[in-house]
Amino acid sequence: MSQPPAGDPGQFSPDYLAPPQPRRGFFTQAAAVVVGAVAGLVPLAVGLATFINPLRRSVRSKQRPSGSDAQGFYKVTTLDALSAIPQAFKIIADRKDAWNTFPKDAIGTVYLSRLENGDVLAFNVTCPHAGCAVDWRAAKNAYHCPCHNSAFAPDGVRDPKSPSARDLDSLEVKFENGAVLVKYQDFKSGEKGKHPT
Ligand code: FES
Known part of the structure; x- marks a missing residue:
């Protein structure tokens, strides 16, 4: 049996006194x-x-964007509010990115005008050339893009001298109880064809 070494008993911890550790x-x-x-x-x-x-x-x-119906139509205004003179209307919807919701935000703008036969013309305001917003110029009875001077007739047809390769992007319209609904879409700019983004 081992013995404790001689000296101050408070200065060492004798192994033989520690309880055996299980391995x-x-x-x-x-x-x-x-x-x-x-x-x-x-x-x-x-x-x-x-x-x-x-x-x-x-x-x-x-x-299926929030604020639209199942076919992607947004309620924009009433038929009574429209005339032959194009007016700009914002498309309002709940916009979302990956983490945030932006309620009742403007996701785009359209021009609406009413024809004599009761039909409604709808155009996306985005210029098909390079994406600027077109203005309605009553004095010239035409849409005009300030960026590179594309011009479009009231029915959206491009002026042949315009750099835009296509007419204004028309949008589908439908009516419900006097309300005007527009199927809002964006299209790729800079292309001759009209391709949704
Ligand atoms: S963006 Fe409109 S003419 Fe270029």
């Missing part, structure tokens, strides 16, 4: 590592899912 076996330690790893990964996975989910939601929300 962990290899499998016990391995299991502890696995359990620890899983416990750490679960919150990480939950956090990642929470981060990604708004992105998935925003992709879904683009399929």
